[in-house]
Amino acid sequence: QATGPGGELDTEKMEMLLFLHGVVEPHFTEEHYGALREKSAVAIDSVLQAIIDLAGLSRGAVDNAKRSFRD
Numbered sequence: 001q002a003t004g005p006g007g008e009l010d011t012e013k014m015e016m017l018l019f020l021h022g023v024v025e026p027h028f029t030e031e032h033y034g035a036l037r038e039k040s041a042v043a044i045d046s047v048l049q050a051i052i053d054l055a056g057l058s059r060g061a062v063d064n065a066k067r068s069f070r071d
Helices: 011-022 030-039 041-056 061-068
Strands: none
Touching: 011 030, 011 041, 030 041
16 A cells, blocks of 8 residues: 555655554544644654554564574
């Protein structure tokens, strides 16, 4: 869902989808996300970082997971 016409990753869309699916309550729509992003991109980025950390998707979590696999 977060790819552009050529199949490349659309990071803005990926971040929006991560926010919309990662925040359970209150429920946000794409319109809400756009308004919030315009009001405070820093706040949105903080929420996105928390979602990434909680989901185990941070670079550190990925590196730790890689180290746990045997060669």
